[in-house]
Amino acid sequence: MPIENVQFGGKRTTINDIVRLSKGEAQAQLSEDPSLRERIAAGTRFLDTLLREDGVIYGVTTGYGDSCTVTVPTELAHELPIHLTRFHGCGLGRHFDASSVRAILATRLCSLAQGYSGVSWELLERLVVMLNEGVLPLIPEEGSVGASGDLTPLSYVAGALIGERDVHFNGTTMNSKEAFAKLDLLPLQLRPKEGLAIMNGTAVMTALACQAWHRADYLSRLSARVTALASIALDGNSNHFDELLFAVKPHRGQQDVARWIQQDINHVEHPRNSDRLQDRYSIRCAPHIIGVLRDALPWFAETIENELNSANDNPIIDGIGEHVLHGGHFYGGHIAMVMDSMKTAVANLADLHDRQMALLMDTKMNNGLPANLSAASGPRASINHGFKAVQIGCSAWTAEALKLTMPASVFSRSTECHNQDKVSMGTIAARDCLRVLELTEQVLVATLLAAYQGVQLRRQATPELRQPAAVVEAMLADIANDFALVDEDRPLEAELRYWLEQTRQQRWELYKD
Numbered sequence: 001m002p003i004e005n006v007q008f009g010g011k012r013t014t015i016n017d018i019v020r021l022s023k024g025e026a027q028a029q030l031s032e033d034p035s036l037r038e039r040i041a042a043g044t045r046f047l048d049t050l051l052r053e054d055g056v057i058y059g060v061t062t063g064y065g066d067s068c069t070v071t072v073p074t075e076l077a078h079e080l081p082i083h084l085t086r087f088h089g090c091g092l093g094r095h096f097d098a099s100s101v102r103a104i105l106a107t108r109l110c111s112l113a114q115g116y117s118g119v120s121w122e123l124l125e126r127l128v129v130m131l132n133e134g135v136l137p138l139i140p141e142e143g144s145v146g147a148s149g150d151l152t153p154l155s156y157v158a159g160a161l162i163g164e165r166d167v168h169f170n171g172t173t174m175n176s177k178e179a180f181a182k183l184d185l186l187p188l189q190l191r192p193k194e195g196l197a198i199m200n201g202t203a204v205m206t207a208l209a210c211q212a213w214h215r216a217d218y219l220s221r222l223s224a225r226v227t228a229l230a231s232i233a234l235d236g237n238s239n240h241f242d243e244l245l246f247a248v249k250p251h252r253g254q255q256d257v258a259r260w261i262q263q264d265i266n267h268v269e270h271p272r273n274s275d276r277l278q279d280r281y282s283i284r285c286a287p288h289i290i291g292v293l294r295d296a297l298p299w300f301a302e303t304i305e306n307e308l309n310s311a312n313d314n315p316i317i318d319g320i321g322e323h324v325l326h327g328g329h330f331y332g333g334h335i336a337m338v339m340d341s342m343k344t345a346v347a348n349l350a351d352l353h354d355r356q357m358a359l360l361m362d363t364k365m366n367n368g369l370p371a372n373l374s375a376a377s378g379p380r381a382s383i384n385h386g387f388k389a390v391q392i393g394c395s396a397w398t399a400e401a402l403k404l405t406m407p408a409s410v411f412s413r414s415t416e417c418h419n420q421d422k423v424s425m426g427t428i429a430a431r432d433c434l435r436v437l438e439l440t441e442q443v444l445v446a447t448l449l450a451a452y453q454g455v456q457l458r459r460q461a462t463p464e465l466r467q468p469a470a471v472v473e474a475m476l477a478d479i480a481n482d483f484a485l486v487d488e489d490r491p492l493e494a495e496l497r498y499w500l501e502q503t504r505q506q507r508w509e510l511y512k513d
């Protein structure tokens, strides 16, 4: 794949840009537009002038947050940003993986390159180097309330920049000073306000939101495909996806899902009347369930990209207009709402497919398929259990996903001596959302394999079954190459993991919108 650069400080950055950078599929660069350099230079110049002429700037000659009334003597002001990075070095929990760290670096770079944070060109350039050379700070996942920015996790970026934290580089963990030395670079000396500018924003939650959006988009498409396969396996009623039916309920995303399934199963007739039974809701209402997520995704994307392209910092430095603007742009309420909403819509897909699994397994509901979809026959059928335990796994993964849908944003609590007395918890919401995605992908992959097996068994029993679309045939053939029908019991863990990885790599091209 050709490496295409993502430019910062020019046109609007997209979720897809951040995802490509996170996967190492693109390089970062700063816009060559001279107006960007001018805006950046104006910011640092203005701060220098203010310091000289007024002598007081919040976070430069004062303490932080509730400590803003504390005056810092001029001779100590240069130590202040270093202290900021140090006292926030108290994150706990697991460390973010490499792709999340790349997304976080890119997302902070995007905000600082708006040119309203008063940081130097050198700082922007160094973030570009860290991204492109893979100097990746070790960032603990826990400790941000997501309103005073992601202060604690971002302190690991700021600390790495000044040579005081560990990074992963060239396959090993080392101090950032050592990593920079290997690139013939010295650690940065932070200018006034730069520590705050790096840390005082929403980059962690927004980066995770970009990754989550990308996964949720694919998941919702795969969900439609799996529903089509489940409908075929159950020899269900294809009228449920009829375009005439959906023409009268104008949710665009829901209509898309119905059309995708209709095309997949090759439903073409529009009968005047139908004496067919109505399938259970987990098949009949699948467009209505998957459609909720599909219809929310454009709203999610717009909000995530607005946050991504914002100066989410405090104070905002307008170098050209010469203003220091105090506010609360580090508040991650929009991302918190999007992540809380996304995790609910995604967990509903886990539930949907867990119900489809139940339909496929149970001879009371599966329309003539063998119990647990076992492909064993004759006397051997008695000792074989097909997908029984996989269904139990789905129930567990679904329960865990549903349990995590409790909104994080309603758990605001006053902190930092009541300066931060209302906070977003957006980073917790984003981490929950990614975990819900992970669990839902598991349910979906298990249902995919079960539905695949169900289709094969149905075809053996009913050879005259209607042919699905060519793309569906191709996907079935692709799965058949790597997945043997489950007749004799075998441990399926390795195969589930393989298909899970294939799903995360987005192996199948699923629907042109």
Ligand SMILES: N[C@@H](Cc1ccc(O)cc1)C(=O)O
Residues within 6 Å of the ligand: 064, 065, 066, 147, 148, 149, 151, 200, 314, 315, 330, 416
């Ligand atoms: N987010 C705070 C600044 C802050 C920084 C570090 C802290 O520990 C506390 C507060 C503000 O801009 O108002």
